[in-house]
Amino acid sequence: MSESSAQHKAIAKARGPVRIAIVTASDTRTPQTDTNYHYLKPEIEALGHQIVGYRIVKDEPDQVAQALEEMVEAGAQIILFNGGTGIAPRDTTYDVLARRIEKPMPGFGELFRMLSYAEVGAAAMLSRAMAGTYRQKVVFSMPGSPNAVRVAWEKLIKPELEHLAWEVAR
Template sequence: MSESSEKHREIARARGPVRVAIVTVSDTRTPETDTNYHYLRPEIEALGHQVVGYRIIKDEPDLVDMALEEMVQLGAQVILFNGGTGIAPRDTTYDVLVRKIEKPMPGFGELFRMLSYQEVGAAAMLSRAIAGTYRRRVVISTPGSPNAVQVAWTRLIKPELEHLAWEVAR
């Protein structure tokens, strides 16, 4: 680990809790059956951070756009979308977010697909997981499968959460 990255992490940790929003994109999940939310919320709160917004929306472009804007208005520093990243005609989350993202972070999608490949093989190429910045927020979009959300959280997002929030706001 580089010395400058570790220094940035220390500064970021000292800034206090990160405000996180969760958006589940699904035509079938409800607040009771949203396993991704029930996984992420306690994970985020256990680190001392705050979940400031939560929505379940259908995979409709207008709803994805409105959810993003709502989470920005709620003051989220990091917005976690899950679902709608595949290549089926119904999967539109990626298409909306890629048009909104101001500074793409291609490394997130590349690393996520690499990690997914280790678990699901060549099917990992079907994922359109992405991340980037929008209005000085970090937007991350992963597939909706519980395993995908857990891999993204534990291996990529959780270790860099404070750092991401600090970098985009400085």
């Protein structure tokens, strides 16, 4: 890690807990069966961060857009969407979020697909995982499979969480 990256991470960590929201786009999951939320919640809390919003929405454009606005209004600095990133007709989460992203972070999707390729092979190209900023928040959109959420969280989001929250707001 470069000296400036280390400095940025130290400054960001000193700013205190990051406020995070989780949105699951699914036609079938419930709060009881949302394995991604049940994985992410203790991961986030173990780091001392706060969950300021949680929703399960149908993968319908109006519901996805409304959830994004609600999580911004709830004060989330980082918003984690899972589900709706594929190419099936019902997968609309990517399309809704892509229209609202102000500054895309293409590296997230590229790295996510690279990591996925190592695990699932060529099927990784079907993922439209993406990230970017919206109204000074960082928005991540990842596939809804538990393994995809774990890979995105552990390999990409968690290591940069505080740094992302600091960078987007400074």
